[in-house]
Amino acid sequence: MPSAPSERPLFLDPNLNIIFSVTLLAVLGVSSIAPVFPTVARELGVSPEAVGLLITVFTMPGILLTPFFGILADRFGRKKVLVPALLLFSLAGSSCSLARDFEVLLLLRFLQGVGAASLGSLNATLIGDLFTGRRRTEAMGYNASVLSIGTAVYPSLGGALAALGWYVPFALPIVGLAVAFAVLFRLDSVEVEPGNGLGRYLRDALAGMKNRKVIGLYLVSVMTFIVLYGAYTTFIPLHLSERFGSTAFAIGLIMSVGSLSTAITASGLRYLARHTTSERLITYAFALYGVSFAAIPMLPGHWLVALPVALFGVAQGMNYPVVMSLLAGLAPTEHRAIFMSANGMVLRVGQTLGPLIMAAVFAWGGMARVFHVAAGICIAMFLSLPLLIGRK
Incomplete structure (x- = not known):
């Protein structure tokens, strides 16, 4: 059932803390290994x-x-999907540290991705289930801050662990076994019933x-993640390594700046929302994204790249949690998992x-x-968004 308001600060809520741990795992799969991409390319040829x-x-x-996982979670319960997903993510992901062949590494990453497929949507579904109104928005903001702290820490952690071997950061998902245990035995969740049949459920959800x-x-x-995982996550480390000869540790530190600025922005999102609408925040975020990308190739030193990276992080803090909060509010409880999973x-x-796309470019x-x-x-997104989501 939804959590009732209490005197305790929301970020100390036990259920929310378990959700935070799922969120941290959801971003672990890419953020912790991105700084070692140049090393992986060299070592594995x-x-x-x-x-x-x-x-x-x-x-x-x-x-x-x-x-598919969203449908299962709506029909049979959140935990029955989340716990097996966490186990697969952890076991396949940590096995990547044992691979010394690029094809084997890709296979294990694929299996890890199967486990990861539901993590980033079911965490938001659980927040939508357990919190309502302003507490839901506040919880989404805290969750985005935790996500950003993870993406800030993981690149530096991955870069530091790479000093022991390029494969060591790939062992980090093993911590997901403890998270699976906490979800199974400690997390409250909304009970769901199959309802009026799968066909009716799908028609109503669609x-x-x-809308x-x-x-x-x-x-x-989709456009946010094209530029995030294409230009930002993949090619900023390669740009720093090729143009400036930056080490994996330095790359990790620079990338962490963006995640920290996302965390700060997302944690203060309720203050920004007092001065403008959610829709405008998303629109402004794309303008900041554009400026940050345009600046990167013009800068003469690798530490200067931290400035547009920080600007990108501010934009991400304005964009991601607002999108998730708007979607959770638009979705009815009986369809929330499929809305968020879509x-x-x-x-x-x-x-x-x-x-x-960016490799082709x-x-x-x-x-x-x-x-x-x-x-x-x-x-282009900045110019189009008033037509797509309104200004309100």
């Missing part, structure tokens, strides 16, 4: 374009499986998703296409062109 497949094969299962604003928010998600699916589409025009194309995508 693959090209910079090919190393992006470590993201692609990880995110690809989510394109098809995330909605009817709700045809123009819902479709617009899904488009925001968003998870489009996120995976963006994660999967982003490295492929890199092959065509070089590193600077990657950031120019990403900036163009963001400015």
